Amino acid sequence: MNRLAYPLAFLLLAACADPKPEAPLTATVEPPPAWRGATTGDGAVEAAWWRAFGDPVLTRIVDQALANNTDAMVAASRVAEARAQYRLAEAQRLPNVAFAAGGGRQRDVSPFGQPRQQTAGQWQATAAYDLDLFGRLEDASEAARAALLATEAAHDAVRLAVATSAAAGYVGLRALDARLEVVKRTLAAREASLHLARRRAETGYAALLDLAQAQAEYEATAQLIPATELAITRQEDGLSLLLGESPRAIERGVALDGLTPPPVPAGLPAALLRRRPDIAQAEQQLAAADHGLDAARAAFLPDVQLSAAGGTVASSLIDPVNIFTLGGSILAPLFDSGRLRAQVDSAAARRDAAAFGYRKAALTAFREVEDGLATVRRSAEQEAALLRQRDALARTLAIATGRYRAGYSPYLEQLDAERGLLAAELALVQSRADRLTAAITLAQALGGGWRPRTTPP
Secondary structure, eight states: OGGGHHHHHHHHHHHTSOOOOOOOGGGOOOOOSSOSSOOSOOSOOOTTGGGGGOOHHHHHHHHHHHHHOHHHHHHHHHHHHHHHHHHHHHHTTSOEEEEEEEEEEEEEEOTTSOEEEEEEEEEEEEEEEEOOTTSHHHHHHHHHHHHHHHHHHHHHHHHHHHHHHHHHHHHHHHHHHHHHHHHHHHHHHHHHHHHHHHHHHHHTSSOHHHHHHHHHHHHHHHTHHHHHHHHHHHHHHHHHHHTTSOSOOOOOOSOGGGOOOOOOOOOOHHHHTTTOHHHHHHHHHHHHHHHHHHHHHHTTSOEEEEEEEEEEEEESSSOOEEEEEEEEEEEOOSOOTTHHHHHHHHHHHHHHHHHHHHHHHHHHHHHHHHHHHHHHHHHHHHHHHHHHHHHHHHHHHHHHHHHHHHTSSOHHHHHHHHHHHHHHHHHHHHHHHHHHHHHHHHHHHTTTTOOOOSSOO
16 A cells, blocks of 8 residues: 555646646737738848848948947847856756865864864765656756747847848938938029029119028028038937947948839748747747746646765774765645745746737737838839929929029019929938838848747857
8 A cells, every 4th residue: 555655646746737728819820811012022031131222331331230239239148148048957957966075184072081183084976866757847948948049039130120220220321411412402503593683683683572582592491401411410420329339420332312122022921920030039938938837837746856975984083984875855845825826827827928929029020011011112102203293393493494584484483493393302312211211121021031040059
């Protein structure tokens, strides 16, 4: 009967662990069958997609940002910390061996009241090993491994965000340069108009109202220059911070109208779940939480450990004596006032929260790609319309200027044409920048060439 006591006790303790709670069904994700907008092709995004813009300066800026950005360095440090935590969890599954030695000279009194002196020493080696019969340490190690993969995915997400910000920042800088060029060109034209209005007013061919309007429009254009130059300085300072440097002037490359957005293959929505690092991070966080739940449930079961120790005791009073111990221990919870149950419930809630976090990450990714595809398509259509408007307004200004100089129309017609042309040219610059930025954002939404890791390095 005594032989059956231990197996029955093990079965009784195992029955204390309830069945593993299932993840909520509402956390499942079903990708749409296709994107709402027309895609440009299939396949993955190029790893260095920013090189396709055809600007070596842009390429150098993104590469430098990836190498020196402080946020990326912080994320890399967190990966190193998670890797150490994984090694620690793996080490818990292996035997632990320790060595101790000591000795010294001592003087005391023997049981017979006689003084004595001796030189004594002892060394001992101990070894302990957790059998992990119910997989508690294995689950903890798998949780640490999943946490490492999640941290690596988070690092990749930071790098992707840094590359996107650097590319978009450079495009924004070139857009400000183009805006400044438009303003300076317009200012030169309005200076000529002001000179003409002044000469006509002085000779009596035009009213002083035309001169006043020309002067006002000239100053209105002139005030745009310092505002634009200030925006350029701030944009350069922001890029410098992104590059991990003190504020400095940023070198320029291809002009805004020379940058060509790369064709971005969208593929199928289901493939997106394997492309984006933030989705991979959420997936690994879910796996880590699930293994953490398994480890918490295994705490209900006995923990069996084996231990051994051996050494030698030597003294000047006696001959050396070899000592050793062999044994094992079983630690099983009997009554803990609900502590283990609370830990399991807490781990289950974390697993459910991670499941909903994965669902949110996936749905957010689907939305960002849909927005990116629509933005790329609509911004190209808007730019084409603005280009036609700019050309029409340029012809209108030429006609209005000729009519004013010939005396067939008032200066107000030319003034309206100049205002319309300036607004159209500035809108065209902004539309080109928006189209390039939309392509950058879409590349980020599609994963930017990121490839998931399958095993920790």
